[in-house]
Amino acid sequence: MSDLVSNLGLGFSIxxxxxxxxxxxxxxxxxxxxxxxxxxxxxxTIAMLLPITFGLDPVGALIMLAGIYYGAQYGGSTTAxxxxxxxxxxxxxxxxxxxxxxxQGRAGIALGIAAIGSFCAGTVATMLIAxxxxxxxxLALVFGPAEYFALMVMGLVFAVVLARGSILKAVAMILxxxxxxxxxxxxxxxxxxxxxxxxxxxxxxxxxVLAMGLFGIAEILRNLDHTETRDVVRQHIGRLxxxxxxxxxxxxxxxxxxxxxxxxxxxxxxxxxxxxFAAYTVEKRIARDPSRFGRGAIEGVAGxxxxxxxxxxxxxxxxxxxxxxxxxxxxxxxxAMTIHGIVPGPGVMTKNPNLFWGxxxxxxxxxxxxxxxNLPLVGVWVRxxxxxxxxxxxxxxxxxxxxxxxxxxxxxxxxxxxxxxxxGYVLIKFGFEPAPLLLGFVLGKLMEEYLRRxxxxxxxxxxxFLERPICAGLFAISIIMLVAALMPSxxxxxxxVFSEA
Amino acid sequence: MVxxxxxxxxxxxxxxxxxxxxxxxxxxxxxxTAGAARAQATFPTRPITLIVPFAAGGSTDVVARLVAQKMSxxxxxxxxxxxxxxxxGNVGASRVAKADPDGYAILMGTVATHALxxxxxxxxxxxxxxDFAPVSLLAVVPNVLVVNPNLSAKTVPELIALLKAEPGxxxxxxxxxxxxxxxxxxxxxxxxxxxxxxxPYRGAGPALNDVVAGQVPIMFDNLPSSSEFIRAGTLRGVAxxxxxxxxxxxxxxxxxxxxxxxxxxxxxNALFAPAKTPRPVIDALNAAALKALKDPTVxxxxxxxxxxxxxxxxxxxxxxxxxxxxxxxxxxxxxxxQTE
Numbered sequence: 055m056s057d058l059v060s061n062l063g064l065g066f067s068i069x070x071x072x073x074x075x076x077x078x079x080x081x082x083x084x085x086x087x088x089x090x091x092x093x094x095x096x097x098x099t100i101a102m103l104l105p106i107t108f109g110l111d112p113v114g115a116l117i118m119l120a121g122i123y124y125g126a127q128y129g130g131s132t133t134a135x136x137x138x139x140x141x142x143x144x145x146x147x148x149x150x151x152x153x154x155x156x157x158q159g160r161a162g163i164a165l166g167i168a169a170i171g172s173f174c175a176g177t178v179a180t181m182l183i184a185x186x187x188x189x190x191x192x193l194a195l196v197f198g199p200a201e202y203f204a205l206m207v208m209g210l211v212f213a214v215v216l217a218r219g220s221i222l223k224a225v226a227m228i229l230x231x232x233x234x235x236x237x238x239x240x241x242x243x244x245x246x247x248x249x250x251x252x253x254x255x256x257x258x259x260x261x262x263v264l265a266m267g268l269f270g271i272a273e274i275l276r277n278l279d280h281t282e283t284r285d286v287v288r289q290h291i292g293r294l295x296x297x298x299x300x301x302x303x304x305x306x307x308x309x310x311x312x313x314x315x316x317x318x319x320x321x322x323x324x325x326x327x328x329x330x331f332a333a334y335t336v337e338k339r340i341a342r343d344p345s346r347f348g349r350g351a352i353e354g355v356a357g358x359x360x361x362x363x364x365x366x367x368x369x370x371x372x373x374x375x376x377x378x379x380x381x382x383x384x385x386x387x388x389x390a391m392t393i394h395g396i397v398p399g400p401g402v403m404t405k406n407p408n409l410f411w412g413x414x415x416x417x418x419x420x421x422x423x424x425x426x427x428n429l430p431l432v433g434v435w436v437r438x439x440x441x442x443x444x445x446x447x448x449x450x451x452x453x454x455x456x457x458x459x460x461x462x463x464x465x466x467x468x469x470x471x472x473x474x475x476x477x478g479y480v481l482i483k484f485g486f487e488p489a490p491l492l493l494g495f496v497l498g499k500l501m502e503e504y505l506r507r508x509x510x511x512x513x514x515x516x517x518x519f520l521e522r523p524i525c526a527g528l529f530a531i532s533i534i535m536l537v538a539a540l541m542p543s544x545x546x547x548x549x550x551v552f553s554e555a
Numbered sequence: 556m557v558x559x560x561x562x563x564x565x566x567x568x569x570x571x572x573x574x575x576x577x578x579x580x581x582x583x584x585x586x587x588t589a590g591a592a593r594a595q596a597t598f599p600t601r602p603i604t605l606i607v608p609f610a611a612g613g614s615t616d617v618v619a620r621l622v623a624q625k626m627s628x629x630x631x632x633x634x635x636x637x638x639x640x641x642x643x644g645n646v647g648a649s650r651v652a653k654a655d656p657d658g659y660a661i662l663m664g665t666v667a668t669h670a671l672x673x674x675x676x677x678x679x680x681x682x683x684x685x686d687f688a689p690v691s692l693l694a695v696v697p698n699v700l701v702v703n704p705n706l707s708a709k710t711v712p713e714l715i716a717l718l719k720a721e722p723g724x725x726x727x728x729x730x731x732x733x734x735x736x737x738x739x740x741x742x743x744x745x746x747x748x749x750x751x752x753x754x755p756y757r758g759a760g761p762a763l764n765d766v767v768a769g770q771v772p773i774m775f776d777n778l779p780s781s782s783e784f785i786r787a788g789t790l791r792g793v794a795x796x797x798x799x800x801x802x803x804x805x806x807x808x809x810x811x812x813x814x815x816x817x818x819x820x821x822x823x824n825a826l827f828a829p830a831k832t833p834r835p836v837i838d839a840l841n842a843a844a845l846k847a848l849k850d851p852t853v854x855x856x857x858x859x860x861x862x863x864x865x866x867x868x869x870x871x872x873x874x875x876x877x878x879x880x881x882x883x884x885x886x887x888x889x890x891x892x893q894t895e
Binding site: 097100101104105108194195196197198199239241242243244245246253256257322323372376377378379382385386387388389390392393395397398399400401402462463503507510511513 | 610611612613616617620621624636638639640641642675726731732733752754755756757758760761763764765767768769770771779782783784786787789855856859860892894
């Protein structure tokens with residue numbers, strides 16, 4: 055315990071230096087801004103800002119880059135709530151209830167609760183990293199391909215539970231998502247699949263392209279379809295910040311979301327992606343009235359947003375303690391460390407205690423700064439909704455096009471968001487939810503990879519999934535959840551099969 | 556250098572004019588003055604784009620950024636690193652192959668873009684020899700054979716004996732299908748006459764995780780990404796793949812000296828301009844690159860990173876590309892990794 059205090063003391067003495075405070079603030083500010091812009095993500099930003107960190111000391115540089123990363127996670131939820139565009143896989147869930155809240159004139163409350171939830175999650179997650187980060191890495195090593203596969207299957211069950219309407223339609227959407235995920239070059243054999251000879255499909259479909267089309271563009275088309283709902287948003291904005299009742303309702307989801315997000319964030323195999331989905335599922339399951347979800351339930355914003363931010367923080371654990379980056383952004387951080395002469399690996403924590411503890415302390419300070427940056431901005435964002443939609447939608451469209459082009463500089467990507475936008479519009483019209491499709495897409499790629507790897511390792515023996523205790527346990531949970539989700543609808547469907555819209 | 560030699564499919568794809576403009580704006584604010592003295596030179600008169608065909612943060616990217624920074628200082632114009640990722644490096648390489656031959660778009664080529672990919676792909680997007688003007692072979696990065704510390708084999712002969720005792724039982728990991736590391740493993744298999752199942756990953760990071768955890772016992776990696784794991788003892792470094800021992804690990808034998816004479820693989824990074832680039836431009840780029848490689852910071856960082864600085868002439872690089880193609884052709888054929 056005294057170790058922890060002295061380590062944190064060291065960390066804060068580094069993070070609180072004027073230069074590092076300024077860098078942390080700069081990182082958070084830049085991160086928030088690029089998070090808000092659709093398409094422009096932390097990867098692009100960090101890569102382009104790498105050269106200007108050359109002149110800084112490594113600790114300051116990494117503090118700033120880390121600030122951009124979790125700042126972007128923060129900013130991403132703003133776009134998800136206001137204009138229904140998820141910037142990253144982790145903010146897909148926020149669009150469900152967050153955007154509904156915005157449509158009901160509760161945008162300020164949604165944004166406020168997202169900020170507060172993220173701050174609480176960030177605080178808890180930072181303490182978690184400081185206190186038990188190192189022992190927790192053992193968890194990362196227990197998870198092999200079979201366990202990850204089981205985890206991803208569990209994720210798909212979440213997708214079923216997510217569905218607002220027909221379960222059959224949700225399953226169909228998940229399968230389409232998985233199918234889309236197989237487009238591109240096969241990892242195992244290097245052969246192209248479903249590319250139809252188009253060069254721009256050889257690396258698969260970019261998540262941002264799919265998400266921006268199905269959500270952002272489709273939403274614009276839908277709004278242009280019936281403008282009157284938009285007028286409702288404009289006429290009454292409601293209160294700006296969450297009141298006592300909102301906070302009381304959100305407290306539980308924030309805590310549960312933080313716990314779930316922190317756990318999944320530790321897993322280096324992209325576990326953080328599942329955090330918000332898992333948090334949402336839990337909230338919907340334990341809610342007294344699950345039908346409120348998808349119609350602007352505050353728990354549906356608070357839980358996933360907390361999980362999202364907690365995961366963003368704890369995903370630094372595998373990087374800092376094992377030297378293994380759990381996602382593309384962390385891989386970039388590894389490169390940044392290398393350029394600054396720190397070779398990442400399991401020794402970073404003991405060899406560079408200044409870096410390790412300085413970064414951890416800066417994360418907490420960064421979360422505080424994000425709260426300070428974001429709460430006053432809520433008013434600005436909400437006022438944006440008052441802009442007449444005929445002026446707003448071309449602007450959103452333009453930002454989407456610029457943002458998506460900035461990722462890969464491929465004109466085909468811009469065309470693809472148009473195509474997916476049309477598809478998304480048709481899906482909405484027929485009552486299909488895009489969220490399960492997106493989850494299927496994200497998990498499909500990982501699932502296939504882990505399934506094939508697990509089976510190659512076991513030489514094709516499927517018993518490997520039952521012999522490993524964690525893996526079998528995860529499968530058991532999935533089955534229980536699936537049965538629990540299907541039971542009511544099965545019973546209902548016997549009564550009136552066609553009543554669901 | 557997580558994804559050491561990023562796989563045929565890259566995790567991250569990025570680049571963009573937004574990036575460029577912003578990076579340019581940021582860079583302009585930095586105090587670069589060294590180039591003022593060369594103002595009378597005709598090349599370069601505007602910023603140069605150095606295309607890195609792999610993800611930002613990978614080993615090629617790290618080498619590129621270290622060198623680009625110093626080249627900017629001596630050329631008096633910014634050398635802006637741009638990551639053009641996709642199809643295992645082919646997208647970025649094709650872009651430079653088709654660029655104007657004026658030296659303002661140059662490529663950080665590797666063993667993947669200039670030796671392996673052209674051999675692996677039946678539908679070739681560019682010709683590694685005819686479409687490029689070599690500038691300089693910058694650095695050589697050793698690969699390494701690492702195993703989980705719980706594996707009984709501690710040396711190359713012990714490992715070969717183990718693999719021969721139970722053929723087909725053991726797996727080895729690499730950063731992806733058709734990468735230099737995968738083919739290093741295939742070359743090992745064919746030279747030692749052993750069987751191992753290849754397990755491809757998306758980059759070195761996830762592969763390292765599974766080898767450290769013991770899911771897969773053996774891995775071919777590039778030395779920079781494994782080095783700290785070897786030092787920490789979470790991986791056992793069995794041997795390096797180069798002809799000579801790596802200066803950063805003088806105690807680790809080479810595979811050639813430990814039982815497979817003639818075995819040699821490594822990853823290399825070299826600068827290429829488009830074919831038909833005028834000779835004075837090539838010479839200016841070559842001089843700037845060689846100067847950058849003599850910079851103490853660059854030397855120190857490259858050493859920490861286990862890379863060996865070469866700094867060759869354009870002619871040496873041209874010969875090198877031909878030699879590498881000749882060396883890998885039979886390995887690629889035997890490994891059966893050719894694709895449409």
